Amino acid sequence: MLELFSYGDTGWGDEILMGLATTMKLAVATLPVGMIIGFLIAFAAMSGIRAVRYVGVGYTTIMRGLPEILTLFVVYNGAGLLLNSLIKWWNPEAEGTDFSPFLAGVIALAMVFGAFAAEVIRGAYNSLDKGQIEAAAAVGMTPQQTFWRIKLPQLWRFALPGIGNLWINMLKDTALVSVIALDDLMRMTKVAVGVTKQPFTFYLVACLIYWVLCVLSEMILSRMERHANRGVRRA
Amino acid sequence: MNPIEIMVSYWPRMLDGTLMTLKLTILGALIAGAISPWLALVRSHGSLIAQTPIRIYVSFVRGTPILAQLFLVFYGSGQFRPELMELGLWNFFRDPFNCAILVFVLNSTAYQTEIMRGGIQGVNLGEIEAAKAIGMTRMTILRRVIFPHAYRIAWPALSNEIILLMKASALASVVTVFDIMGRTRQIFSKTFDFSIYLWAALIYLAITSLFVFGWHRIERRLNRHILPRNNANAVS
Numbered sequence: 001m002l003e004l005f006s007y008g009d010t011g012w013g014d015e016i017l018m019g020l021a022t023t024m025k026l027a028v029a030t031l032p033v034g035m036i037i038g039f040l041i042a043f044a045a046m047s048g049i050r051a052v053r054y055v056g057v058g059y060t061t062i063m064r065g066l067p068e069i070l071t072l073f074v075v076y077n078g079a080g081l082l083l084n085s086l087i088k089w090w091n092p093e094a095e096g097t098d099f100s101p102f103l104a105g106v107i108a109l110a111m112v113f114g115a116f117a118a119e120v121i122r123g124a125y126n127s128l129d130k131g132q133i134e135a136a137a138a139v140g141m142t143p144q145q146t147f148w149r150i151k152l153p154q155l156w157r158f159a160l161p162g163i164g165n166l167w168i169n170m171l172k173d174t175a176l177v178s179v180i181a182l183d184d185l186m187r188m189t190k191v192a193v194g195v196t197k198q199p200f201t202f203y204l205v206a207c208l209i210y211w212v213l214c215v216l217s218e219m220i221l222s223r224m225e226r227h228a229n230r231g232v233r234r235a
Numbered sequence: 236m237n238p239i240e241i242m243v244s245y246w247p248r249m250l251d252g253t254l255m256t257l258k259l260t261i262l263g264a265l266i267a268g269a270i271s272p273w274l275a276l277v278r279s280h281g282s283l284i285a286q287t288p289i290r291i292y293v294s295f296v297r298g299t300p301i302l303a304q305l306f307l308v309f310y311g312s313g314q315f316r317p318e319l320m321e322l323g324l325w326n327f328f329r330d331p332f333n334c335a336i337l338v339f340v341l342n343s344t345a346y347q348t349e350i351m352r353g354g355i356q357g358v359n360l361g362e363i364e365a366a367k368a369i370g371m372t373r374m375t376i377l378r379r380v381i382f383p384h385a386y387r388i389a390w391p392a393l394s395n396e397i398i399l400l401m402k403a404s405a406l407a408s409v410v411t412v413f414d415i416m417g418r419t420r421q422i423f424s425k426t427f428d429f430s431i432y433l434w435a436a437l438i439y440l441a442i443t444s445l446f447v448f449g450w451h452r453i454e455r456r457l458n459r460h461i462l463p464r465n466n467a468n469a470v471s
Contacts, residue, residue, distance in 0.1 A: 175302045
């Protein structure tokens with residue numbers, strides 16, 4: 001049993017670890033992109049210009065209503081077609097290329113993450129204490145100073161629980177990229193199943209690995225939350 | 236082909252897929268909805284020994300991708316084929332639709348249990364004491380006091396969960412169930428026309444919007460005794 005998971009040519013331990021590395025790389029690459037999209041969309045949804053506000057609200061509404069796997073296929077196939085037609089337009093003799101599944105995964109996951117993050121950020125922004133912002137203006141801070149010194153540190157505190165949940169959801173959603181031929185944990189498990197004919201054992205191990213990742217994330221997040229709230233007076 | 240033409244020639248398949256998505260979602264949500272209140276009761280009032288397996292189950296389901304759970308049940312059951320055949324269960328697990336429903340029920344039950352636990356714990360203790368004081372039996376208290384309150388509290392969160400389930404049902408296409416996503420991929424692989432994906436998105440959004448609208452109507456009905464009275468004409 002255990003030699004199935006050993007490290008080396010006979011076991012699948014190294015293959016599964018490599019898949020896990022791809023999964024982690026994907027999740028870590030998606031996080032900053034998703035946060036940037038989230039901030040942009042949140043500010044768009046709160047904008048004073050009506051057209052921009054509609055774009056922001058429309059984006060969150062649509063992206064949150066679509067299955068993640070549909071978004072992934074739209075990005076993967078759509079961007080692939082777009083890229084190929086661009087190449088054809090540039091150089092009609094060129095061969096068609098495949099859009100990188102890793103990039104498609106990052107873009108699709110970040111688009112979904114960003115839509116949900118925008119709502120979290122917007123909620124956090126609305127929880128900011130108005131009096132503090134007025135106080136900042138009263139002592140003569142510029143809007144930029146107010147943002148960096150008063151708003152952002154507290155935004156972090158209010159948004160952290162929501163963003164933490166989104167991180168865990170996104171970590172689980174990375175499993176979807178196995179469908180577009182990216183060698184993540186899920187796909188390496190599938191490869192191992194194909195050879196060993198032990199589907200239950202291997203998929204159970206994959207599930208357990210994801211479970212450990214999620215539980216670890218939860219533990220780290222609760223420490224981060226405690227740290228973020230260290231200066232808050234308890235009732 | 237332009238976007239209109241592709242829908243004109245493929246609408247029967249897309250309709251078929253839409254019905255499959257609705258079937259997966261509604262069946263999954265209903266079965267989970269029948270199980271979860273009882274698990275939530277155990278989770279909020281049961282002994283620690285009864286609570287522990289539910290906690291582990293909920294944590295496992297929430298900590299693993301649905302796709303992995305689907306593969307675990309659909310492909311994993313093959314590893315126990317002789318045993319399942321002996322029990323007469325092999326025909327059940329051979330069908331991808333059954334496996335998908337089983338996974339969605341297991342999944343939604345875990346999430347709904349947590350939501351209902353919140354609802355049950357949100358019921359005012361004074362009301363339960365009052366019900367006991369006038370001599371209601373435990374079942375009557377559940378039926379008349381705890382569940383009506385708990386559902387009122389949990390209602391908006393349950394709607395989120397059902398929308399999540401509807402979105403998750405698209406994963407069934409990976410194990411060859413022909414829902415909206417499955418049909419869309421099938422049509423795309425035949426025509427290479429990208430617009431079918433946009434149609435699929437439109438159908439998903441339409442389902443979500445209609446569902447949110449209907450759910451909100453029921454929510455108003457559940458809360459009709461505490462709605463603001465100022466437009467009495469609208470509430471009837």
